[in-house]
Amino acid sequence: MCVLFILTxxxxxxxxxxxxxxxxxxxxxxxxxxxxxxxLWKNVIQAGNVFIIIPCVLGLLLWARESKExxxxxxxxxxxxxxxxxxLAMRGAIDALIIKQIQAAMTIDVTKGIGVTLSNLVxxxxxIGSLMYFVYTVxxxxxxxxxxxxxxxxxxxAFGSYFAAIVMxxxxxxxxxxxDYIYGxxxxxxxxxxx
Amino acid sequence: MLEDLKKIYKQIxxxxxxSLLMIFFVTIPILYPIGIPVxxxxxxxxAFEAVESxxxxxxxxxxxxxMLALWKEAEIGTTAIIAHLFSRQxxxxxxxxxxxxxxxxxxxxxxxxxxxxxxxxxxVLLGFVPGEESALATIASDINAAFDTDFYGNPINTLxxxxxxxxxxxxxxxxxxxxxxxxxxxxxxxxxxIPVIGVSTGAGTVSYYPYIPQQVVGLVGGSKGGAGYELLIxxxxxxxxxxxVLNVSLLFLxxxxxxxxxxxxxxxxxxxxxxxx
Amino acid sequence: MYKIIKSREFAVYLTGVIGGIxxxxxxxxxxxxxxxxxxxxxxxxxxxxxTMIYGTYYLIRHQMKLVYKxxxxxxxxxxxxxxxxxxxxxxGIVGESGRGIYSFLFNDMLAxxxxxxxxxxxxxxxxxxxxxxxxxxxxSLALVCAALIVLLANAPxxxxxxxxxxxxxxxxxxxxxxxGLRAIAIGSGIALFVLGYRTLMGKERGALGGV
Numbered sequence: 001m002c003v004l005f006i007l008t009x010x011x012x013x014x015x016x017x018x019x020x021x022x023x024x025x026x027x028x029x030x031x032x033x034x035x036x037x038x039x040l041w042k043n044v045i046q047a048g049n050v051f052i053i054i055p056c057v058l059g060l061l062l063w064a065r066e067s068k069e070x071x072x073x074x075x076x077x078x079x080x081x082x083x084x085x086x087x088l089a090m091r092g093a094i095d096a097l098i099i100k101q102i103q104a105a106m107t108i109d110v111t112k113g114i115g116v117t118l119s120n121l122v123x124x125x126x127x128i129g130s131l132m133y134f135v136y137t138v139x140x141x142x143x144x145x146x147x148x149x150x151x152x153x154x155x156x157x158a159f160g161s162y163f164a165a166i167v168m169x170x171x172x173x174x175x176x177x178x179x180d181y182i183y184g185x186x187x188x189x190x191x192x193x194x195x
Numbered sequence: 196m197l198e199d200l201k202k203i204y205k206q207i208x209x210x211x212x213x214s215l216l217m218i219f220f221v222t223i224p225i226l227y228p229i230g231i232p233v234x235x236x237x238x239x240x241x242a243f244e245a246v247e248s249x250x251x252x253x254x255x256x257x258x259x260x261x262m263l264a265l266w267k268e269a270e271i272g273t274t275a276i277i278a279h280l281f282s283r284q285x286x287x288x289x290x291x292x293x294x295x296x297x298x299x300x301x302x303x304x305x306x307x308x309x310x311x312x313x314x315x316x317x318x319v320l321l322g323f324v325p326g327e328e329s330a331l332a333t334i335a336s337d338i339n340a341a342f343d344t345d346f347y348g349n350p351i352n353t354l355x356x357x358x359x360x361x362x363x364x365x366x367x368x369x370x371x372x373x374x375x376x377x378x379x380x381x382x383x384x385x386x387x388x389i390p391v392i393g394v395s396t397g398a399g400t401v402s403y404y405p406y407i408p409q410q411v412v413g414l415v416g417g418s419k420g421g422a423g424y425e426l427l428i429x430x431x432x433x434x435x436x437x438x439x440v441l442n443v444s445l446l447f448l449x450x451x452x453x454x455x456x457x458x459x460x461x462x463x464x465x466x467x468x469x470x471x472x
Numbered sequence: 473m474y475k476i477i478k479s480r481e482f483a484v485y486l487t488g489v490i491g492g493i494x495x496x497x498x499x500x501x502x503x504x505x506x507x508x509x510x511x512x513x514x515x516x517x518x519x520x521x522x523t524m525i526y527g528t529y530y531l532i533r534h535q536m537k538l539v540y541k542x543x544x545x546x547x548x549x550x551x552x553x554x555x556x557x558x559x560x561x562x563x564g565i566v567g568e569s570g571r572g573i574y575s576f577l578f579n580d581m582l583a584x585x586x587x588x589x590x591x592x593x594x595x596x597x598x599x600x601x602x603x604x605x606x607x608x609x610x611x612s613l614a615l616v617c618a619a620l621i622v623l624l625a626n627a628p629x630x631x632x633x634x635x636x637x638x639x640x641x642x643x644x645x646x647x648x649x650x651x652g653l654r655a656i657a658i659g660s661g662i663a664l665f666v667l668g669y670r671t672l673m674g675k676e677r678g679a680l681g682g683v
Contacts, residue, residue, distance in 0.1 A: 002581060006588040018549055024585040026553035027577060029528045030560025034574075035294040035323050036524040037565065043324075043343040044518055055515035059522025075483035077519045081329075082671065083487040084516040087494025088332050090668035092381025096410065097661025100385075104409050105654050119647045126651025127658075134659050151655065153614040158652025160618030161401050161645060165417075167623065168397030169268055170594035171221070171444035172418050176267040177591045178218065179225045179440075181584045214595035234638055263583055264590040294524075298578050326520035333513045340514045377657075386498065404650050405657040444594070445623045448601055452616060455602040 003181050126154035220447045224439035235423035238400075242392045242413025243427045245368065246276070251284035253367040254360055256389075258331070259289065259296030260373035261396070266299050268396040271421030271432065273372055274303055276394060279428045280370075281310045286356055287318040288366075290342070292330050296372070297323040297346055315354040322346035331382040335363040363387040374399035380410045394421075484674035491672040532557060618649055 005020030044052055058080065064073035105127040108120040129151030132144055140148070249255070257277065261269045280287055289304075291297040300320055312318055321342045324330040333341045338360055344350055351357040359365065363383055371379040372394045383389045393403045393414045400416030407414060415424050418441060425431050476482055490512055496502075497509035535550040543550075560582075563574040607613050624633075625641025670676045 003584045003588045006585055007592065009592055019552065020585060020588075022549040022553040023556050024582065024589065025531075026556030027560045027582040028586070029531055029553075030557040031564060031578065031582065032294055032524050033528040033557075034561050034564025035297070036325060036521040036528075039323055039325060040518070040521050042322075042348065043341070044521075047343040052518070055518040056522075058515065059519045059525075062519075062522055062526045072478050072480075075480070076486065077522070079483040079486040080490055080512065081516055081519055081523070083490025084329055084494055084512055086487070086668045086671050087491040088328050088382065088513075089664055090491070090672075091495045091498040092377075092385055093661045093664045093668075096380040096385040097377060097657055097664065100410060101405060101654055101658045101661065104405070105651075105658075119643065123647045123651050123654075126648065127654045130652050130655030131658060134655070151652075152611055154648065155652040155655070156611045156615040157618035157644065157649040158401075158656065160615045160620075161404075161622050161649040161653075162398075163615075164619050164622035165401045166398040167448055167594065167597060168417050168419070168441060168445070169265060169399075170590060170597060171441060171448075172268040172397065173264065173587050173591040174217070174221055174444070174594050175225065175440035177584065177588050178221060180267075181588075183222070183225055214599065217595050217598045237642065262586075264586040266583070267587060295578070295582075298575070302579070324517060325524055326517040329513055329516040329520065333510070333517055336510050336513070340510065341517060401649075401653065404645060405654045448598060449620060449623050451598055451602045452605045452620060455604075456606055456616075458602075459606040459608075 003177060007177075126151070130154050130158075217444070217447060220443050221440055224443050233419070233422045233426060235426055236416070236420050238403075238407060238414035238416060239420045239423040239427065240413075241408065242276070242415050243279070243424065245390060245392055245412045246279050246283060246285070249283065249285055249367050252286065254286045254288060254356075254365055255280055256363075256366045256369040256383075257287055257289035257300070258369060258371050258373065258379070259291035259300050260293055260327075260371065260375065260378070261296065261299075261399075262293065263295040263299070265374075265396045265398070266295075268418050268421075269372060269394055270299070270303065271418050272394045272415035272424055273300075273421075274307055274432070275421055275424040275428055275430065276370060276392070276415060277303055278307045278430060279424075281307065281312050281318075282428065284310070284312075284317075286359075288321065288338075288356065288360055289319070290321040290334065291323045292325075292327050294323050294325075301346060315349070316356055319351075319354055319356050320346040321351070328378050328382060331378055335382050335387060337362055363389055368392060370394060374402060376403050376406050376411055380406055384410050481674070488672045488674060491668070618644055622649075 002020050002023055005016040006024070008014055008020075009017040040056075044056070058077040061073045061077050064070040105124055108117060108124065110117050129147045129149075131151065132147035133151040133155060135144060135148075138144065246255075257280075277287065289300050291300060297320070304318065304320060309318075321338075322345060324334070324341045326333070330341060338357075339351065342351055345354065363369075364387060366389055368391075369379060369383050369389050370392045373379065374395055376391065376393055379391045379393075384391050390412045391406075391410065393399075393411050393416070395403065395414070395416055397417030397419070400414060400420070403411055403414045403416070415421055422431075493505060493509050493512065497505050532554060535553050538550040539547045539554065541547070560574070560577050563572065563577060567574045605612075605616055605619070607616050621637075621641050621644050625638050625645075667676065
């Protein structure tokens with residue numbers, strides 16, 4: 001029933017869709033809170049390590065935002081989170097996202113035939129052209145503009161692929177909802193399906 | 196009659212009409228399965244080969260990182276790959292870095308044929324750990340720092356399999372149930388050289404392409420990839436229904452693109468015609 | 473000392489130092505740095521769970537205010553949200569993992585509703601496709617062609633219509649659109665590095681919450 005409430009949004013926002021949304025948000029929030037607390041209790045507090053009190057106190061400092069006088073305290077746990085997250089992302093990005101990607105783009109395998117060699121060349125030209133499209137720090141000249149124009153076509157093809165992939169997922173979602181929860185329910189009641 | 200047709204044509208572009216049409220077309224293969232044969236993707240074959248190449252007894256990590264809303268599509272590939280891991284007598288350590296994935300992985304482990312695998316000895320479900328990338332990095336450097344108990348509340352020092360794994364170096368492969376391969380490539384593949392297999396929905400497959408095959412050795416993408424993997428392991432399942440629906444809905448959407456372009460050409464001709472007058 | 477810790481600059485410098493230690497651990501194999509970095513990572517995981525708790529607290533507090541003030545047209549939705557929140561939370565805390573009321577609420581209520589929210593998108597996408605996927609230039613031609621080829625290849629029927637379609641689609645995915653995707657990956661890697669550098673050097677302070 002709640003699924004039908006949510007699907008009524010297709011015909012515009014109404015009381016039923018808002019009801020469904022609020023039920024869904026309440027359940028999701030309850031799940032998040034329960035799992036976070038269970039993780040803290042089972043894996044942190046019950047572990048019995050005395051030094052765990054430091055990150056727990058830092059975590060509780062987040063609530064200091066509620067007070068105008070002590071709001072500055074909430075910056076400290078956030079600083080730790082942001083520092084660790086940024087450090088982890090940066091250290092991996094250089095090797096995984098930059099060096100290895102450039103190596104892969106520049107690799108032209110001549111041993112697998114002329115078709116693969118030409119395809120790898122297309123990949124290299126497309127990558128360089130697409131990168132030229134993102135250069136904003138230099139005044140655009142003839143070369144940069146031509147490269148960027150070629151690169152734009154490759155980027156559009158990439159977005160077309162993204163679009164097709166997203167559409168695949170959403171179609172399957174619709175099929176699951178219809179098969180498992182709407183038609184499945186109706187057919188079960190009519191005795192035409194046992195599962 | 197012409198006026199009625201014109202009215203219907205005006206309605207065609209409206210969201211409600213197209214939504215109804217979409218639901219109607221998707222209903223057809225659900226009620227009357229078509230059974231169009233599935234084509235096995237190359238990336239799914241690569242993932243299959245990667246699992247087949249591991250000797251029995253190797254340890255494989257499974258990391259749940261797919262939103263609940265998108266799970267049903269990824270479940271096809273996840274169930275197939277976990278069944279394959281059990282059939283190859285590989286040991287599995289699974290965890291979730293999104294809250295909902297712990298419960299979802301529990302559901303998969305309950306339903307998949309385990310080939311005499313014992314919990315605690317051959318496979319372990321550790322549960323949810325917050326922090327996403329930080330959690331992955333912590334698990335990679337020291338798994339005991341992230342978990343003290345498993346999903347069912349058992350202390351991990353009572354589980355024999357957990358005495359054999361300490362960090363990423365103890366694993367031969369990581370199966371990333373994720374839309375974000377860069378997390379796994381940054382925290383597992385790049386520093387520790389652990390091969391990554393991706394299991395994702397259709398939407399997530401495109402984000403894996405830049406990393407295949409150098410950093411990600413295989414990909415089971417969407418319901419089509421999952422159906423192909425089911426055929427490779429000889430266990431056809433839900434993937435077949437999903438591919439039927441995929442066929443019809445994708446054909447409908449292609450029809451929408453073509454119809455939209457025809458509509459644009461007709462409107463341009465109408466404009467030119469009225470300009471000449 | 474108190475004034476220093478209270479200042480914004482202290483949080484910014486702390487971010488920089490912690491980020492620096494995390495990066496240094498990757499490039500320098502010094503035991504002291506590894507121990508400090510791994511401790512900081514464990515603490516970050518614990519603080520992340522507190523942020524989840526805080527986020528939920530903030531949402532429920534807002535809904536409780538609506539209910540308390542009896543805001544017209546909104547308070548009963550707030551009451552419904554709080555009711556279901558309490559049900560899910562209590563069953564998750566008290567019940568056994570993978571069984572009971574929590575499992576029912578998760579598998580038979582939350583999951584289908586969440587899937588339905590995402591399933592709606594395809595209906596809006598279908599109508600948007602009809603109105604916007606129109607070939608007006610060579611760029612849009614590349615977009616529409618790539619989308620059509622990938623759609624046709626991903627529907628297994630494409631292989632039945634013409635056996636060459638999967639090969640063309642594979643070529644488009646592996647080389648043509650992959651060029652754009654690689655450029656996006658490289659660009660995002662550079663952007664990530666630059667943004668990370670700016671954050672650790674204190675030039676981007678938005679991450680600290682605007683307090």
